[in-house]
Amino acid sequence: MAAPLSTRPVTMVSPFVAGGTNDLLCRLLAENMGKSLGTTFVVDNRAGANGNIGTAFVAKQPPDGQTLLMGNSATHGTNPTLYPNQPFDALKDFAPVCMVAAVPVVLAVSTELGINSVADLIAYAKKNPGKLAFGSSGIGGSGHLCGEIFKTATKLDMVHVPYKGDVPAIQEVMGGQLALAFVGVGPATVGIKSGKVKALAVASSRRASTLPDVHTVEEAGYKGVEVTQWYGLFARSGSPKDMLDRMSAAAKEALAKEEVREKMLTQSIEPTYLPADELNVFYRNEIKRFREVIQRLNIKVT
Structure with a gap:
């Protein structure tokens, strides 16, 4: 039997309000990852400023793998352009662990x-x-x-x-x-x-599991219209790679469980796993392409 991931609880931060998709995913994964890794995972809701408060909190934590962020298409997609004056850098201060849902x-x-x-x-x-x-x-x-x-x-x-x-x-x-x-x-x-x-x-690369009869925009004849509300785990950059790899594997294992998949799909959430290297490329591309749209249209948040 593998040794426990840590002798201390791992904190999983949801930067949005309790009851939402971020919170649901945190609680599902914290329970299942905790069991497989022999370590307690605690969910900490730190909502506000469209996810920036919780994101900033994780960015300030020691790079010891003890704190995770349930980031998403806002925190690591649009926010870096919409909220440029934050006390953290979404590209430099975080180590991707894995994507978990879309x-x-x-x-x-x-x-x-x-x-x-x-x-x-x-x-x-x-x-x-x-x-x-x-x-x-x-x-x-x-x-x-x-x-x-x-x-x-x-x-x-x-x-x-x-x-x-x-x-x-x-x-x-x-x-x-x-x-x-x-x-x-x-x-x-x-x-x-x-x-x-x-x-x-x-607006995705494939049809939604819960709406299988609805075409994608590309099937309707228009390429490039792909926008997904995605969710992924991130740690503080510099965190031990072996810890992050084990957490990624545990998340993948959890997402393969029928009961976890059913709970997600009931809420119209698609279980979607991407390993750290693929999430790293993906979220950087998301920031880049949304920056172009936001700047071209001069979109400002108040």
Whole structure:
């Protein structure tokens, strides 16, 4: 039997509020990784400033592998450009451990419009230039950026309407006050089940497990529209590689368990494992491509 990972508890920081996807993933993985590594994992919620408070906390910890961050497409994707004056560097202060999950962004439209495909949407938008608005979870969020990338790819004229989260955005679509929204799979599924929302496409490289009949945007004819709310574990840079490797292996093992997968998929979260080297390349590319979009559109958060 392998020796315990550590004689001290490992802290897994969720930089967002309790009850959200970050928190759920932390609790699932902390329990399962703790069992396989013979070490207690403690979840610590440090929410605020779109994830920057918890991220800054981990960046200040000793590089001993005892503190992990459940980072995501905000902390290690968009935030470095949207919030440039932070007391840490997302590229230099963190060592990737592994990616653990992804939530594809869905293009969801009101059924009142009678739009059944991306081609229908484009035809409708061209007949009604400047009259189409899309909602998202807020300025600079994955839905907002996905909508802007979609606009560029399709050459459509649409106005962005920010909301305080995916849920209020999809509720507006359900109520017919908003034509469409770019939201995570979970909120989109609620709208679909109501019969008032239709999912036209998912902005990912493959179809969503929970929406297998919905095409990807690429299948609809437009490449490069891939925006995923992804989640990954990071440690302080300089942390012992052997510890991080063992934690990565334990996370991979947990994600292969049927009960873990079921709990994630029930919440429309796709178990998605990438080892440290692949996550390192991926998140650096994410920062680069989102920086281009954010700067081109002069997106500012208040």
